[in-house]
Amino acid sequence: MAMSMPASTANWHWKNKNVTSWARAWFERELTTISIDGEGSENVSVTSVRDVEGDVELGQRKSKLITIYDCKVQLEWSGTASDGTSVKGKLTVPEVSHEITLDRLSDYIYEWSLQTESSVAVDALYAFAKARIPPALEAKFAEFPVAIIDTHGKDLTVSAEPSRTGTPVSTLAAPTHATNSGAAASTAKPVPAKKVAVNTSEIVKDAMFMAAAEDLYSLLTDESRIPSWTRSAAQSIPQPSSSYSLFGGGVKGKYISLVPGKEIKQTWSLQSPVWPPEHEATLTITLNQSSDSTTVTFTLDGVPKGMEDEVGRNLEGY
The missing domain is CATH 3.15.10.20 (Activator of Hsp90 ATPase Aha1, N-terminal domain)
Known part of the structure; x- marks a missing residue:
């Protein structure tokens, strides 16, 4: 047979x-x-x-x-x-x-x-x-x-x-091994990647927008509005400890703290180019509104050494 x-x-x-x-x-x-x-x-x-x-x-x-x-x-x-x-x-x-x-x-x-x-x-x-x-x-x-x-x-x-x-x-996981005929399906989970020590840098970028801070905060966190500037699917519930996903899964993390119209702090990890296993940076976005514009400061702390230029360019695009 x-x-x-x-x-x-x-x-x-x-x-x-x-x-x-x-x-x-x-x-x-x-x-x-x-x-x-x-x-x-x-x-x-x-x-x-x-x-x-x-x-x-x-x-x-x-x-x-x-x-x-x-x-x-x-x-x-x-x-x-x-x-x-x-x-x-x-x-x-x-x-x-x-x-x-x-x-x-x-x-x-x-x-x-x-x-x-x-x-x-x-x-x-x-x-x-x-x-x-x-x-x-x-x-x-x-x-x-x-x-x-x-x-x-x-x-x-x-x-x-x-x-x-x-x-x-x-990080595509290998499929579960097929079981012998009549045997129960395996419930074993893949062994997680070992976290490694990473030497990192901090990147700071500023941008000025002719818009209100509250509106910019909404654009950055509202799941229904994010695709208007990322041009791709997004998942976002702006609450502490909630996960988010941008650029169709290219960037993932969790919100740490949020002050509407003022500050967003979140973990940040890149899926492509892939960062070291389990490594996360912290992105802090501060919004300072003046009479006619809002200055937004992006501070990304924890960028792996050697990737500063590329991540900096991508952050400017972000």
């Missing part, structure tokens, strides 16, 4: 799935949600994804899912300058890859071009686009490998239990 291969054995072998077509559609859908307002009437947005070159695959080996991709992404962007001029340009990111996004082997490179005739107002908007679009793109690029696994992981993994979604890229 033929017997099916146990999950623990089936998942040991190397398997690949090409998801290039899906990836191109993902980039076209997700990157064009980026839209950023500046002071006054200034704004910029990604208007189209002109081309995505390269292959995208999901591989499985020894019960681990591995994203394999290296893409060249060509975009068109547009905006409105402070004097009302409509501005257009192109942007190429020569390499969006597992090695940059997850392994952090190098920084992203951006190749810009301006199609609108130069002027003081146009040049100011061009500088605004160069400063604000890259952090927003990098936040999306960080979501990409998580989305690959969430969407296609179940097609490669032979599991003895129901499939799970939203699993971080580098």
